[in-house]
Amino acid sequence: MKARVTVMLKNGVLDPQGEAVRHALGALGFDGVGGVRQGKVIELDLAPEITEADVEHMCEQLLANTVIERFDVEML
Amino acid sequence: MKARVTVMLKNGVLDPQGEAVRHALGALGFDGVGGVRQGKVIELDLAPEITEADVEHMCEQLLANTVIERFDVEML
Structure with missing residues (x-):
């Protein structure tokens, strides 16, 4: 069995990596990109x-920093 | 409109980050985790x-290193 865990910064938490991607896309001539979160x-x-539930436990203990990140578990 | 791009290392490319996560999960007592890719x-x-198509172009030019990574674009 497989699981896919997605970990994103919570809304309101500054995302410098996403911001860097947004700038780089603009510099490459890609217009129309409003915001980027990585x-x-x-x-x-x-x-x-x-x-x-086990996978959610893994997220809470290791995979995500729940202070600033939210996670989503998908069983495949 | 939103798009979600997922970038993963191609199969066969060594993933030390995923390997580190697998080790750490084992050390925390989570058994039953075979392989991890990040x-x-x-x-x-x-x-x-x-x-x-524009987003795929962004992936090829910036977001993914297509030599070692595969990407998947999902329009939301």
Whole structure:
């Protein structure tokens, strides 16, 4: 079984990486890009007994900093 | 309009970051995690005239290193 975890900075938390991407796209001539937020995606190969709750526990303990990041777990 | 771009290392390309996450999960007592791959996700706020083809162009020019990474564009 697979799980995909997406971790993004919470709204209101400054995202310098996304801002750098936005600037770079503008410099390359791509107009029409208003805002950019960058996060990470983690794909896990899991044993069949691992549940979505287990993966959420992994997020809280390691994969996301829940003070400034929100996460989303998707079982595939 | 929004687009979500997911960039992952191609299969066969070594992913030390994912490997580090796998080790750390094991050290925390999470068993049953076979493999971990880590990538990035970029959320773009776009003007309405921007098409999926434009976003793919952005990926090829800036957001992904297509030698070692694959990308996936999703228009939201």
